Amino acid sequence: MTAAFDVTRRALLAAPLSGLALAAARAGTPRIAAIDWAALETLLAIGVAPVAAAELILYRAVVVEPALPPGVADLGLRGSPNYEALWAARPDLILSSDFYVWAEPKLRLIAPVERLSVYVRGRAPYGAAEEMTRTIGRLAERPAAAEALIAGTRDELERLRGRLAGLAERRLIPVNFGDPRHFRVFGTDSMFGEVLARLGLDNAWGAGTSYSASAPIGLEALAGIGDAWIVVVPPIPPDTRRALAQSVFWAALPNVRAGRVLVLEPINPFGALPAALRFGRLVAAGLTAPGGGRGLG
């Protein structure tokens, strides 16, 4: 096993255009690795399979779509990417973001690094995600696919807006539960907030939160917005579902009494255009479902 590994590795070092590398070169796509999930989503959505990406076990559970093709090497936790595994995947280009600046000196030893950030203070994430998609399209030599993703996402959100036009209740608050007593909220300047605006819906929180509220908020704050839909972004901690089901306070909230609670499928709150569209689709499907939202009960 050791010897075989050594031989292939040395052969590859000596002749970079043999074996897999040659296949990739023939296909005309650069070998790209992604540390940030927003870049990973975008790559997959424009039909490029990266050679390596971080934390794939959790990606499959939390981000879900676009689905990962086989053959993408797992680099371990995003907070501690495995440089040796990344080196072994021989990328030509590594996509990083503002969250991983500390890793860049090491990443640059492996391949050129491109820092593409959707979430930057004082910048609207949807526009930043479009710009990143365009950049990734150029880097991955798929500019047409990138433009198609940008236009397709806009069109699809526009179509969903039309579907939601007749809806009576247009106020929503997207939240994520920390425990039965606390949540964080995604404000108007978050990706989810921007998608709501594109869908023609109102964010009931009505203020920016720099992507998601910076401190845990007590559940009692929900009493201030009794008319809005409560849109729950997973994960929901296991005991929270049970505790809320038994909570007098939760049951007494006008939104809960009226069945205006919508629990979404898992979704990446720090994603790019694919995550934005997934959020839009899930919200639209939930709001227009015949029986109303899928509640917590």
Added chain:
Amino acid sequence: MAELTLAARRPAGPALLWGVLATTAAALFAARLALPPAVSADAATADGLRHILLWHSTLPRAATALLAGAALGLAGALLQRVLRNPIADPSTLGIASGAQLALTLALVLAPAALGVAREAVAFAGGLAAAAIVLCLAWSRGLAPVTVAIAGMTLALMASALGAAIALAHGEYVLSLFVWGAGSLHQQSWAPARSLALNLAAGGLAAALLSRPLLLLGLDDASARSLGVGLLTSRLAVIAVAVWLAASVTAEVGIIGFIGLAAPALASASGVTSPRRLLLVAPPLGALLLWLTDGLVQMTASRGSDAIPTGAAAGLIGGPLLLWLLPRLALGERAPPQLAPHPIRRLTRPRHALAGLAAAGLAIAAITLVLGRAPDGWSLAHGDLLAALLPFRGPRMLAAAAAGALLGAAGALMQRLTGNPLAGPEVLGVNAGAGVGLCATLMLLAAPGPEAMMAGTTLGALAAIAVILAIAARTGFGPERLLLAGIAVGAFCLALLTAVLASGDRNAFTLLAWMAGSTDRITLSQALVTAGAALVLIAPLPLLGRWLDLLPLGTAASHGLGLPVAGSRFVLALAAALMAALASLMVGPLSLVGLVGPHLARLLGFARGGPQVVAAALIGAVLLLGVDWLGRTIAFPYQIPTGLLASLVGGPYLLWLLRRGGSTSA
């Protein structure tokens, strides 16, 4: 001391103070009742909502604050009485951290258990923590500072493990932070009801145990002659205190240091009889937490407290410990004991050191070439080794340098304080480094590795300055130095907890440091650290005489012509600098500073100079090995080196110290 005697002479003073505090807390609460939060709905619905908010949020929150404060006050008073230790409480004994860690583990391993047996899980964790701390401190007669050191070490370990779990389970990161910081937001009476039941049961148990409890304050011999089943009563009282503290952690998370503050302030107000102290501490604890929570709610905007109540209460812990310091000196029973004698003495320590160094080089060579790749294990050489070297080299160098620094710093600390549990971690320097890192992350938009290193270094230096300034007042006496370190560490940890509770994305970077990842270290950082390690460690053998004499105590050292305060200052400064440098590489905790020196003594390095060098070599080898394990066992996922070292070293240390205790007895 002056303020204590003053307070005792003028009983009106404290009464007035408590009256003012109670009035303030009540006024804050009244303000909340008078100014309910805005609700947007039609008049009828709004009325209904205000009613719900009052009865299901505002009132239960006040009740929970009062009950949790009372439970912690009682737990603290019980622990302080039974351990005869004025700085014992659920925070210093690591009970709250243990309960918290058990809940965290349950969340990711057995979530179903949390739904049905949340309090039992917390109790098991708290009990395990108390058992470990008492076991560690047993051979030192449960001396107050030693108990606090062991508790602090355990709390650090729990926070490192919690950080690693949060990193590996990023999806639950908000939940983990909310628990860790002890927030009092309420929407039901369930936590208050549960706390009330537990407090009543705990109070009843304390009342039943009151006779043995009062006698336990006496020394062991007198208590035994009065017919008290010493061990049984002690354990029963400790179990009651753990149950109270664990139920608070289970219901609202970690609330720091109320259990320390309530009894301390009671006795400062002139309550001297043990029975009255037990009666007064719970209401004082209730008042303190209610007041803290009232102030915290003042800072709230849009339903979110600026910092969680538990973390806010934790901030008083550090200053409080310092204030208690003079009283501790009075309670000191035994002079610092010498560390247990080695089992055998080496006749030729130099040869043994050379052997250790050779073994270290061999291990370095093996860990350098042996590694894992996506397609299996490999022995790297030639081109492959050259290609992997930029990734393996810096982290190995950093691990070895950090291990050497920690080993040597630990040996210095133990010689300096005469306390076998005094690791460099408890100096609080590392937590200071964490606060520096945290500030860098919050102030700069996207800090690079250099900025983060600079911030971490500044934080550590600030902590060193504060600790040494506090310790200078008694000529750097060992107990004061340790306690200053613990106090600074507790304060910095509370700050970090408050920041982590925000669940900000930057929290992940902070977590990676807390867990002790070595893989992000650049070659230049590793080289600088290794150079600094050489410069700091090389002169230490020249200080062999100081190291041999200082453990004999102040009087003996002074009599033998040692400049006691001067030598202590130099050694403390060296240990703090070494700990700070190491924490930049492997995070705030690794236990290498404890394991290294103990192994060195076990191998027979008895004299100060050789022991320091041996501890440094052993520390370097240990961290090299652990770093290798961390990058191979779960490939491509990596286990942080600092955390893995403390998980490997913890149990071994327990075994070592128990063994050391029995052979020296």
